[in-house]
Amino acid sequence: MQPFTALTSHVAPLDRADVDTDALIPKQFMKSIARTGFGDNLFDAWRYRDPGYPGKPQSAREPEPDFVLNRPSCKCAQILLARDNFGCGSSREHALWALADYGFRVIVAPSFADIFFNNCFKNGVLPVVLPTRQIDRLFADIGDGRKDYRVTVDLAEQTLRLPDGEVLGFEVDAYRKHCLLHGLDDIALTLQQADDIRAYELRRRTLEPWLFPA
Amino acid sequence: MTPRTLFDKLWSRHVVAMRGESTALLYVDRHLVYEVTSPQAFEGLRLAGRTPWRRDTVLATADHNVPTTSHTGEIRDPLSRMQVERLGHNCREFGITLFPLGDRRQGIIHVIGPEQGATLPGMTVVAGDSHTSTHGAFAALAFGVGTSEVEHVLATQCLPVDRMKTLYVDVSGALPRGVTAKDLVLDLIRRLGVAGGAGCAIEFGGDTVRGLSMEGRMTLCNMAIEAGARVALVAVDAVTLDYLKGRPLAPRGAQWDAACKYWRTLVSDDGAVFDARLQIDAGALRPMVSWGTSPAQTVPVDGHVPDPRDEADPVRRAQMQRALDYMALEPGTAITDIRPDRVFIGSCTNARIEDLRAAAAIARGGRVAASISQALVVPGSGLVKAQAEAEGLDRVFIEAGFEWREPGCSMCLGMNDDSLRLGERCASTSNRNFEGRQGTGGRTHLVSPAMAAAVALAGHFVDIGAEA
Ligand code: SF4
Numbered sequence: 147m148q149p150f151t152a153l154t155s156h157v158a159p160l161d162r163a164d165v166d167t168d169a170l171i172p173k174q175f176m177k178s179i180a181r182t183g184f185g186d187n188l189f190d191a192w193r194y195r196d197p198g199y200p201g202k203p204q205s206a207r208e209p210e211p212d213f214v215l216n217r218p219s220c221k222c223a224q225i226l227l228a229r230d231n232f233g234c235g236s237s238r239e240h241a242l243w244a245l246a247d248y249g250f251r252v253i254v255a256p257s258f259a260d261i262f263f264n265n266c267f268k269n270g271v272l273p274v275v276l277p278t279r280q281i282d283r284l285f286a287d288i289g290d291g292r293k294d295y296r297v298t299v300d301l302a303e304q305t306l307r308l309p310d311g312e313v314l315g316f317e318v319d320a321y322r323k324h325c326l327l328h329g330l331d332d333i334a335l336t337l338q339q340a341d342d343i344r345a346y347e348l349r350r351r352t353l354e355p356w357l358f359p360a
Numbered sequence: 361m362t363p364r365t366l367f368d369k370l371w372s373r374h375v376v377a378m379r380g381e382s383t384a385l386l387y388v389d390r391h392l393v394y395e396v397t398s399p400q401a402f403e404g405l406r407l408a409g410r411t412p413w414r415r416d417t418v419l420a421t422a423d424h425n426v427p428t429t430s431h432t433g434e435i436r437d438p439l440s441r442m443q444v445e446r447l448g449h450n451c452r453e454f455g456i457t458l459f460p461l462g463d464r465r466q467g468i469i470h471v472i473g474p475e476q477g478a479t480l481p482g483m484t485v486v487a488g489d490s491h492t493s494t495h496g497a498f499a500a501l502a503f504g505v506g507t508s509e510v511e512h513v514l515a516t517q518c519l520p521v522d523r524m525k526t527l528y529v530d531v532s533g534a535l536p537r538g539v540t541a542k543d544l545v546l547d548l549i550r551r552l553g554v555a556g557g558a559g560c561a562i563e564f565g566g567d568t569v570r571g572l573s574m575e576g577r578m579t580l581c582n583m584a585i586e587a588g589a590r591v592a593l594v595a596v597d598a599v600t601l602d603y604l605k606g607r608p609l610a611p612r613g614a615q616w617d618a619a620c621k622y623w624r625t626l627v628s629d630d631g632a633v634f635d636a637r638l639q640i641d642a643g644a645l646r647p648m649v650s651w652g653t654s655p656a657q658t659v660p661v662d663g664h665v666p667d668p669r670d671e672a673d674p675v676r677r678a679q680m681q682r683a684l685d686y687m688a689l690e691p692g693t694a695i696t697d698i699r700p701d702r703v704f705i706g707s708c709t710n711a712r713i714e715d716l717r718a719a720a721a722i723a724r725g726g727r728v729a730a731s732i733s734q735a736l737v738v739p740g741s742g743l744v745k746a747q748a749e750a751e752g753l754d755r756v757f758i759e760a761g762f763e764w765r766e767p768g769c770s771m772c773l774g775m776n777d778d779s780l781r782l783g784e785r786c787a788s789t790s791n792r793n794f795e796g797r798q799g800t801g802g803r804t805h806l807v808s809p810a811m812a813a814a815v816a817l818a819g820h821f822v823d824i825g826a827e828a
Pocket residue numbers: 423424468469470489491707708709768769772773790791
C-alpha cells in the first residue's frame with residue numbers, strides 16, 4: 147500500500163450530505179475484475195451529461211460544467227471536502243479505488259459511513275473527521291471552489307494547515323496511523339500472529355466443535 | 361457476574377487478540393463470497409503467494425450479475441460473464457465450495473447462507489457486501505466488509521474490527537393490518553436517519569420481534585445497515601432453532617443438542633446495559649412508502665410528499681429539494697396518487713418464501729394494471745423458487761400477469777439486464793432508493809412485498825392497511 151505522510155493541495159468542495167457509494171462509482175463500472183482504471187468514472191452520473199458505460203472513450207464524454215470536479219481549479223485537487231455520512235450505502239471498495247485513482251488522498255467530512263471509513267485506510271486514503279462547525283467554515287472559505295484554496299495535511303502531526311495559517315487538529319487511531327504512515331500490509335501484520343490464531347482455533351474447537359467439521 | 365448484552369457475548373467469544381484499546385483481531389467463522397467484490401481479493405492472494413486459511417468456512421455463489429431470464433447458456437454481457445467465470449475459476453483454484461448457475465442452491469448470498477444452515481447462531485459472518493447484517497437475525501455477529509478485508513479474511517481467518525456501540529430497539533404491540541417487518545424497519549430508519557445508528561450494533565427485541573418469523577427478522581436486520589448500523593442482532597429463541605433444524609450445514613444428532621444448549625444462551629441478560637435504547641409501538645405503524653432518494657425519506661402510505669419549506673436545516677432542505685427534483689414529485693401529492701411504471705419483488709430484503717407468499721396473497725385472482733409495463737418477481741434462491749412452485753405461487757403470479765424469473769439480485773441494483781430506464785418509476789421491495797440504483801435515472805419507491813403486489817394490480821400506491 148502507498149504510504150501517506152503529508153501533502154499540500156487544493157480542496158474540492160462537494161457540498162452534499164449522505165454521498166453514497168452508488169454515486170461515487172455507479173454499478174455498471176463494478177464489472178471490472180481489476181483494481182485500477184476507475185478514476186475516469188468517479189461520480190460518473192454527476193460528472194458527465196451523457197450516460198456512462200464501461201469502455202466508453204473519454205473523448206465521447208460530455209462533462210457537466212457545474213459539477214465541482216469539472217471546475218479548472220479542482221481538476222488536480224487531492225483533498226475532497228464533503229458533508230455528513232460520506233460513503234454510505236454499499237460496501238464496494240471500488241468507490242475508494244475510483245477516488246484514489248482520480249487522485250484524492252484525503253477526504254474531510256464531519257462523519258463517514260463505517261465500511262467506507264475502513265476501506266480508506268486500506269487504500270492509502272486518509273479520512274479526516276472535523277466538527278461540523280469547522281466544516282461549515284471551510285465550505286464558507288472555499289466558496290464555489292473557483293479560487294485557489296490550498297491546505298496542507300500532515301498525518302504525523304495530525305494537522306490541517308489552512309491558507310491563512312490557522313492549524314486544525316484531527317484524531318486518528320494510532321494503529322491505523324502507523325499502518326498508513328508506513329504503507330504497511332495489514333495481512334502480513336496479522337499473519338505475524340498466526341500462532342495466536344491457531345491457539346484460538348484449538349480453544350474454540352472444544353467449545354463449538356460443530357464449527358470445525360473434520 | 362455482570363449481565364452482558366448479546367453483542368458482548370458474541371464479541372468476547374471471537375477476540376483472538378487485542379490491537380489497541382478498542383480494536384480486536386476477531387476470528388471469522390463464515391465467509392460468504394460472490395463475484396463482484398472478490399476478484400481483486402483472490403488476485404491479491406495470488407500475487408502474494410497466499411492460500412485461504414480455512415477453505416471450509418467459505419461459501420461462494422454468483423448473484424449480482426446473473427441473468428434472471430434463464431440460467432442455462434452463456435451470459436450475454438461479456439463483462440458480467442467474465443466476472444461470473446472468474447469466480448468459478450477462483451473457487452476451483454483455491455478449493456472453495458461454489459453454488460454455480462444452474463445449481464438449485466444458487467441465489468442471493470444473504471438468502472442462501474441461512475437457507476443452507478451456513479449461518480448459525482454464535483458465528484461471526486462476513487461478506488464483501490453491506491447487507492451481511494441480515495445474518496444477525498440468527499444471533500450471529502455479521503457485518504459487511506470491503507474487498508481488501510475479503511482478502512484479509514481469506515488469508516488469515518481474522519479481521520481487525522473496532523468495537524461497536526450498542527443500541528437496543530424494543531418493539532412491542534401487534535403489527536396492524538398491512539404492516540410488515542419491512543414497514544417496521546423503514547419506520548426505524550426514518551426515525552434514526554441514515555446515520556442515526558452509525559457504527560452501532562442494533563439488537564431488535566420485544567414481543568413484536570419475537571412474534572416475527574425468521575424471514576421477517578432477516579428483513580429487519582437486512583435494512584438496519586440503511587440506518588448506518590454495522591451489525592443487527594436478534595436473540596435466539598425457539599423460532600431460530602426450528603428454522604435451522606435439519607438444514608444441510610446445521611449440526612446433527614448429539615452435536616445439534618450441544619449446539620442448542622449453547623445457542624439458547626445467546627440472548628442479552630436481564631439488566632444488561634446498552635449504550636442507547638429506543639422504544640417502538642408497533643400498533644402505531646402504517647404501511648410505508650419511500651418518496652425520496654434516501655431510505656430515511658419515507659412516509660406512511662396515507663400521507664403526502666413532504667414540503668422542503670417545512671425543513672429548518674438548510675443542508676437537509678437542499679437535499680429534500682434535490683430528491684424531489686430527481687423523483688419528479690411535487691410537495692403535497694398524496695402518496696396513493698403516485699403511479700409507478702414498474703414493480704419489482706425481490707432482493708435480499710424481500711425475496712424469501714414468506715415474502716412471495718405475502719405478495720401472491722394479494723396478486724391471487726387479480727390482473728396487473730395496464731399502466732404497469734412490467735411486474736417482476738425474482739425469488740431469492742433456487743430453493744425458494746422451487747418451494748414457491750411447489751405451492752403454486754408461480755401460477756398465481758403468472759396468471760395475474762407478473763413475470764416469474766430465475767434467482768439473483770436482479771433489479772435491486774440492475775447489474776444484469778433488469779434495470780429501470782431513464783425516468784421510470786418503480787415500486788420495489790429492495791433496500792436502496794439512491795439515485796440511479798435500479799438503473800440510470802430510475803426512480804425507486806421502497807415498499808413491502810404486499811404493497812408492491814397491490815401497486816401492480818392498482819397501478820398506484822394503495823392503503824393496504826385500511827379496512828376493506
Ligand atoms: S439483492 Fe441487492 S442489496 Fe442484496 S446483495 Fe443483491 S444487490 Fe446487494
